[in-house]
Amino acid sequence: MLAVCFGAAAYGQVHISTSRTSLVLDASEGQKLMMLYYGDRLSEDDVRNLKAAGAFNAEAYPAYGMSGASETALAVTHSDGNMSTDLIVDNVEISDKDGGKLAKICLKDKVYPFYVNVCYRTYPDSEVIETWSEIENREKKPVVLTEFYSGFLPLRRGDVWISHLYGSWANEAKLAQEPLMPGMKVIKNKDGVRNSHTAHSEVMFSLDGKPMENSGRVIGAALCYSGNYELKVDTDDSEYHRFFAGINPDNSSYRLASKEVFKTPELALTYSDEGMSGVSRNFHRWGRNHRIAHGDVPRKILLNSWEGVYFDINEAGMDQMMGDIASMGGELFVMDDGWFGVKYPRLTDNCALGDWGVDRNKLPGGVSALVKMAEDHGIRFGIWIEPEMTNTVSELYEKHPDWVIKAPKREPVTGRGGTQLVLDLSNPEVQDFIFSVVDDIMTANPEIDYIKWDANMNIANHGSQYLASDNQSHLYIEYHRGFAKVCDRIRAKYPDLVIQACASGGGRANYGVLPWFDEFWVSDNTDALQRVYMQWGTSYFFPAITMGSHISAAPNHQTSRTIPLKYRIDVAMSGRLGMEIQPKNMTQEEITLCRNAIAQYKQIRPVVQFGDIYRLVSPYDNLGVASLMYCTPEKDEAVFYWWKLEHFCNQHLPRVTMAGLDPDRNYKVVELNRIDSEPLPFEGAVFSGRFLMENGLEIPYTHKVDYHRQNDWASRVLYLEAL
Numbered sequence: 001m002l003a004v005c006f007g008a009a010a011y012g013q014v015h016i017s018t019s020r021t022s023l024v025l026d027a028s029e030g031q032k033l034m035m036l037y038y039g040d041r042l043s044e045d046d047v048r049n050l051k052a053a054g055a056f057n058a059e060a061y062p063a064y065g066m067s068g069a070s071e072t073a074l075a076v077t078h079s080d081g082n083m084s085t086d087l088i089v090d091n092v093e094i095s096d097k098d099g100g101k102l103a104k105i106c107l108k109d110k111v112y113p114f115y116v117n118v119c120y121r122t123y124p125d126s127e128v129i130e131t132w133s134e135i136e137n138r139e140k141k142p143v144v145l146t147e148f149y150s151g152f153l154p155l156r157r158g159d160v161w162i163s164h165l166y167g168s169w170a171n172e173a174k175l176a177q178e179p180l181m182p183g184m185k186v187i188k189n190k191d192g193v194r195n196s197h198t199a200h201s202e203v204m205f206s207l208d209g210k211p212m213e214n215s216g217r218v219i220g221a222a223l224c225y226s227g228n229y230e231l232k233v234d235t236d237d238s239e240y241h242r243f244f245a246g247i248n249p250d251n252s253s254y255r256l257a258s259k260e261v262f263k264t265p266e267l268a269l270t271y272s273d274e275g276m277s278g279v280s281r282n283f284h285r286w287g288r289n290h291r292i293a294h295g296d297v298p299r300k301i302l303l304n305s306w307e308g309v310y311f312d313i314n315e316a317g318m319d320q321m322m323g324d325i326a327s328m329g330g331e332l333f334v335m336d337d338g339w340f341g342v343k344y345p346r347l348t349d350n351c352a353l354g355d356w357g358v359d360r361n362k363l364p365g366g367v368s369a370l371v372k373m374a375e376d377h378g379i380r381f382g383i384w385i386e387p388e389m390t391n392t393v394s395e396l397y398e399k400h401p402d403w404v405i406k407a408p409k410r411e412p413v414t415g416r417g418g419t420q421l422v423l424d425l426s427n428p429e430v431q432d433f434i435f436s437v438v439d440d441i442m443t444a445n446p447e448i449d450y451i452k453w454d455a456n457m458n459i460a461n462h463g464s465q466y467l468a469s470d471n472q473s474h475l476y477i478e479y480h481r482g483f484a485k486v487c488d489r490i491r492a493k494y495p496d497l498v499i500q501a502c503a504s505g506g507g508r509a510n511y512g513v514l515p516w517f518d519e520f521w522v523s524d525n526t527d528a529l530q531r532v533y534m535q536w537g538t539s540y541f542f543p544a545i546t547m548g549s550h551i552s553a554a555p556n557h558q559t560s561r562t563i564p565l566k567y568r569i570d571v572a573m574s575g576r577l578g579m580e581i582q583p584k585n586m587t588q589e590e591i592t593l594c595r596n597a598i599a600q601y602k603q604i605r606p607v608v609q610f611g612d613i614y615r616l617v618s619p620y621d622n623l624g625v626a627s628l629m630y631c632t633p634e635k636d637e638a639v640f641y642w643w644k645l646e647h648f649c650n651q652h653l654p655r656v657t658m659a660g661l662d663p664d665r666n667y668k669v670v671e672l673n674r675i676d677s678e679p680l681p682f683e684g685a686v687f688s689g690r691f692l693m694e695n696g697l698e699i700p701y702t703h704k705v706d707y708h709r710q711n712d713w714a715s716r717v718l719y720l721e722a723l
């Protein structure tokens with residue numbers, strides 16, 4: 001809901017609200033736009049008296065040049081060289097948008113014909129408010145933008161902590177939590193292509209001291225962008241931590257032509273007084289309903305060929321893998337890298353990207369024969385591509401050396417395989433080519449259900465052979481505009497296709513790409529123990545339907561760790577379940593375990609993929625165990641996960657209390673994926689939600705199995721059904 005309340009003359013407050021949150025602005029005509037409040041939903045009386053109580057006293061979209069030393073959201077060099085901008089409210093437009101509201105606060109420079117719309121959007125069914133700006137140059141000549149953040153939020157000082165994700169390839173989405181201290185905290189990305197390996201563009205602020213999962217006031221912020229970003233929190237000498245988020249302005253100053261409008265990406269804000277898990281639930285619901293492709297469609301259980309056969313693709317091998325996943329109850333097979341390249345067959349990672357013709361030596365019947373095989377096995381077929389890239393060893397590069405990103409006069413800098421290059425998506429011809437990669441595959445085989453879209457290189461040398469010499473600094477921004485145009489075209493023509501965003505693992509886990517992509521590959525690291533940590537971090541902002549989570553081989557191919565299959569299954573089952581393994585190397589007993597797990601996952605799939613998350617014990621708290629659960633919004637079903645993280649004799653693990661249940665309902669508890677020779681003492685027993693949330697259940701530290709099968713791992717999945 002969104003209302004404008006006008007008090008005294010020339011005093012205009014804009015109250016932007018969701019069912020449980022409020023954001024209040026002072027948008028008095030001719031004055032600076034001020035942010036007064038963001039947090040719990042306010043009554044109209046409280047809104048009216050906000051200023052008297054002492055509200056935020058901060059400009060909502062501060063521009064550089066007329067307000068001293070503070071950090072700013074916008075910096076402009078006007079066409080005459082003037083570096084200052086002085087914005088005042090021109091008018092307020094409020095309209096209905098898809099059941100929610102859109103507020104545009106139109107700001108105008110006092111002297112220059114230079115305009116900024118500061119926008120806020122709400123949705124009817126979500127606690128998220130999106131904000132962005134539209135910057136318009138009506139001067140006669142170009143102006144230069146050197147800062148263009150999406151949004152700004154002041155946070156009242158106190159004991160405010162920031163939680164954010166950091167990491168690296170094969171170690172994505174690790175959780176970091178720290179109190180905000182004086183000085184500047186900057187979270188940034190400059191990869192150019194992918195943006196979530198090393199840091200994420202989503203953060204949470206716990207306002208009541210050390211972050212808590214299920215209590216306390218928390219603000220969440222997610223920048224919805226696929227490219228370079230910067231999030232900064234300036235704790236200056238004021239009463240506020242000043243938070244900014246937007247496109248990273250470094251080496252990206254933007255010449256805004258006369259009449260051109262620069263729209264910044266959306267910054268999604270949410271607030272909950274139910275702790276960090278509350279903020280996660282807000283983001284998950286908003287994501288599934290509005291920001292993730294097919295967010296309301298259950299995800300299929302798949303086998304991906306990569307860790308099973310790597311580049312060793314051939315028809316008989318694909319047929320065998322399809323048969324095996326079908327026999328275990330899987331629903332989709334995805335053929336990964338290695339299937340293409342005619343002049344330069346893709347035998348390893350040093351050639352052929354861009355040459356998307358089938359290697360007929362490996363696959364004489366082409367893709368259509370594979371699609372037919374999948375059909376015969378009763379499953380769907382998916383295929384891997386990396387369409388934004390080429391290699392110096394490729395027919396594409398021989399034909400179009402001018403299509404790759406490189407600086408004029410310089411040799412291109414190569415990546416993977418010593419030969420990989422990034423195509424220049426600022427170039428419309430390249431955009432057409434990338435669209436045609438998908439379009440050709442889909443036209444030839446419309447039955448294809450799923451595309452794994454990979455991106456394994458960064459922009460290593462700044463330079464566009466397409467952009468004009470005075471617009472070279474637009475490269476990072478134009479790359480992602482080009483990417484968006486291609487994705488829009490693909491979605492217009494192929495609305496039902498499932499597309500995974502892979503980028504050397506979790507390089508594209510962001511709400512910038514998810515409107516076109518159904519999911520992402522959390523990490524190239526499939527080690528179940530490390531996945532507990534990475535999927536935990538990812539779950540702060542992204543729901544289980546987006547998290548590709550696969551059962552893989554032991555020893556694990558990345559960590560060499562040997563983890564029993566039971567534990568690998570129990571971890572994979574907390575996300576979008578899949579397999580990444582050669583089934584023919586599995587024993588019959590292992591196949592049976594997977595078959596049962598797949599059948600049980602099908603039962604709990606709606607709870608995991610569409611349920612509300614409650615994180616219970618964090619692996620980052622080093623208590624020896626991690627635990628979380630998903631509950632349906634109706635609280636009639638829940639799935640509880642418990643993973644032991646270390647093993648010592650006479651160790652003491654915490655007894656985990658549950659959350660998210662209805663205290664007044666009774667739940668029957670059933671263990672899934674059971675391997676023990678005896679059922680758990682509480683198997684089939686009925687407990688009240690209140691008991692489970694206040695006391696929890698005692699989970700044995702080990703599994704009861706034959707002596708020679710005992711090991712140091714333990715995990716449990718419990719299914720709870722309300723009676």
Ligand code: GLA
Pocket residue numbers: 306336337349384454456502503504505521524
């Ligand atoms: C990247 C992906 C992997 C796999 C390989 C194929 O590393 O992240 O999952 O697809 O490329 O080359």
